[in-house]
Every structure is written in structure tokens, then in C-alpha cells.
Amino acid sequence: MSAEVILFSFLVSFTIFLVGSLFFRRAKSPSTRLFAQATAEAAARKRQKIQISTQLSKRIHNMLGFTKDPAKAKDLKKKLIMAGHYGDRALAIFGALKLLLPVALPLVVLPIIMVSRVSSGRFAIFVYMAIALGFFLPNLVLRKQIEFRQKKIQEGLPDALDLLVVCVEAGLGLDQAIKRVADDAMVGNPVLGREFLMVNLEINAGLDREQALRNLAERTGVEDLSSLCAILIQADRFGTSVAQALRVQSDTMRTNRRQRLEELAAKTPVKLVFPLLLFIFPALMVVIIGPGIINIMEKLLKK
Numbered sequence: 671m672s673a674e675v676i677l678f679s680f681l682v683s684f685t686i687f688l689v690g691s692l693f694f695r696r697a698k699s700p701s702t703r704l705f706a707q708a709t710a711e712a713a714a715r716k717r718q719k720i721q722i723s724t725q726l727s728k729r730i731h732n733m734l735g736f737t738k739d740p741a742k743a744k745d746l747k748k749k750l751i752m753a754g755h756y757g758d759r760a761l762a763i764f765g766a767l768k769l770l771l772p773v774a775l776p777l778v779v780l781p782i783i784m785v786s787r788v789s790s791g792r793f794a795i796f797v798y799m800a801i802a803l804g805f806f807l808p809n810l811v812l813r814k815q816i817e818f819r820q821k822k823i824q825e826g827l828p829d830a831l832d833l834l835v836v837c838v839e840a841g842l843g844l845d846q847a848i849k850r851v852a853d854d855a856m857v858g859n860p861v862l863g864r865e866f867l868m869v870n871l872e873i874n875a876g877l878d879r880e881q882a883l884r885n886l887a888e889r890t891g892v893e894d895l896s897s898l899c900a901i902l903i904q905a906d907r908f909g910t911s912v913a914q915a916l917r918v919q920s921d922t923m924r925t926n927r928r929q930r931l932e933e934l935a936a937k938t939p940v941k942l943v944f945p946l947l948l949f950i951f952p953a954l955m956v957v958i959i960g961p962g963i964i965n966i967m968e969k970l971l972k973k
Contacts, residue, residue, distance in 0.1 A: 826859030
């Protein structure tokens with residue numbers, strides 16, 4: 671068989687296969703079509719939700735003045751991060767609460783006031799109080815969350831620093847030591863553990879260690895942690911011993927902690943004066959002088 675015949679047979683076979691694949695192509699199964707349709711609908715709904723949320727966020731920012739005053743929005747976002755709200759929608763949700771609560775709380779309180787049948791003056795006072803509470807309640811809750819997180823970080827920082835010193839002196843690098851401290855702190859102090867874990871994630875993502883430590887100090891707002899980050903940055907920049915710097919910082923932090931406790935202990939007698947005068951001393955006077963006064967009154971009545 672010659673080469674021309676083989677080539678001609680191959681071309682004829684390829685042409686038949688191509689024509690057959692074009693005209694006798696199998697249609698997709700119903701399940702495949704339904705799955706593709708459901709996937710496309712889900713993606714369309716997701717895009718629609720994202721567009722709606724983006725539009726609502728822009729409107730809320732405009733109503734609260736964040737668009738005209740970016741510094742105000744930046745300061746509020748910093749407070750939300752210090753309270754542990756890292757999401758992109760945290761600012762919009764907080765603004766929505768600021769707008770909705772002054773309207774929702776009076777609507778909740780209004781039926782109770784109407785049932786109690788109070789006077790018109792008290793009715794107006796209760797409504798104004800509900801509006802004021804709805805307006806200031808998000809700020810109060812946010813401030814309490816910041817104080818709670820800072821207190822938890824302050825409580826767990828000395829132990830975490832001691833563990834960091836041990837890890838560095840044992841031969842671990844600073845990044846691995848931070849990761850180890852984060853894993854151990856997640857059990858006893860999750861707030862501090864998440865902060866150290868976020869530092870490790872930022873470093874693994876390619877961020878400079880100095881910038882990651884600065885972000886840690888800004889996220890928490892704790893003075894002792896800020897000083898620790900500054901010492902680590904200086905040790906890393908000038909090439910000094912990290913273990914020695916951590917040990918000095920650990921001793922300083924424990925001294926400051928003891929001084930704060932001594933200060934609180936010194937304030938205790940002053941804080942106890944008013945409860946003693948208002949609640950304890952009157953009860954003691956009644957218990958001590960009460961029987962004598964009763965006896966004197968009985969003798970006077972007998973005479």
C-alpha cells in the first residue's frame with residue numbers, strides 16, 4: 671500500500687469523525703443543565719447582594735457624614751478594630767445601628783408607655799430617653815468591648831512574654847516564637863492569642879515584620895504591648911539580642927503590674943468610706959445602740 675493511499679484514508683477518516691462530532695454531538699444531560707443553571711443563579715444572587723450591600727454602605731456613610739469627613743470614619747474604624755471587629759462591613763453595620771436604634775427603641779417602648787397610661791409630660795420624657803438611649807447605646811457598647819479586650823490583653827501579656835523569652839532563648843526564631851505563643855495563648859487568653867496569630871499571618875503573607883508589629887500596637891491600644899512592639903522593632907533594626915531585650919521588658923512589665931496593683935490597693939480604703947458611712951455604720955449603730963434605746967424608752971414609759 672502506497673503512502674498516498676494511507677494519507678488519503680487518514681484524511682477521509684478524520685473528516686468523517688469531524689463531521690460526525692459536529693452533527694451527532696451528544697446533548698448535555700438534564701442534571702448537568704440544572705446544575706449549571708443553579709450555579710449561574712446563585713452567582714447572580716451573590717452579585718446582587720454585594721451590589722445592594724455596597725449601595726447601602728455608601729448611603730449610610732453619606733448620612734453619617736463619613737464621606738465628607740474621612741478622618742471621622744478612620745477614627746471610628748480604628749475603634750471598631752480595637753473592639754475586635756475586623757470585617758469590612760463593621761463600619762456600615764455600626765452606622766446602621768446608630769440610625770435604626772433611635773427609631774426602634776421608641777417603637778418598642780411606646781406600647782408599654784401607652785398601656786401604663788402615664789401623663790403627657792412623662793410620655794414625652796420616656797420617648798426622648800428611649801431616643802437618646804438608642805443613639806448612645808452603640809458607643810457605650812463599643813467602649814465596653816474595647817475596655818474588655820484591653821483588660822484581657824493586659825492580664826495575659828506577662829505570661830505570654832515569659833513564654834516568648836523561653837522560646838527565643840531555646841533557639842526559635844522570633845516568627846516561630848510568636849506562632850508558638852499564639853497557639854498556647856488561644857487556650858487561656860483567646861483575645862491575645864488571636865492578636866499574635868494575626869501578626870504571624872501578616873508576616874507569612876509577605877508583610878514586613880516591623881509593619882506587622884506596628885499594626886499589632888495600633889489594633890490593641892495597650893501601652894505595655896506597644897512598648898513591647900517598639901523594643902522588638904529596635905532589636906530587629908539594630909541587630910541586638912532579642913532574648914535580652916525581651917527579658918528586660920518582662921522584668922519591667924512585671925514591675926509595672928505590681929505597681930498598678932499596689933496603687934489599686936492604696937485606693938481601696940478611700941473607696942470604702944462611702945459604703946461604710948451609708949450602709950455599714952447605720953446598721954452597726956442600730957445593732958449597738960438600739961437595745962439601749964429600747965430599755966431607756968421602756969423605763970421612761972414605766973415612770
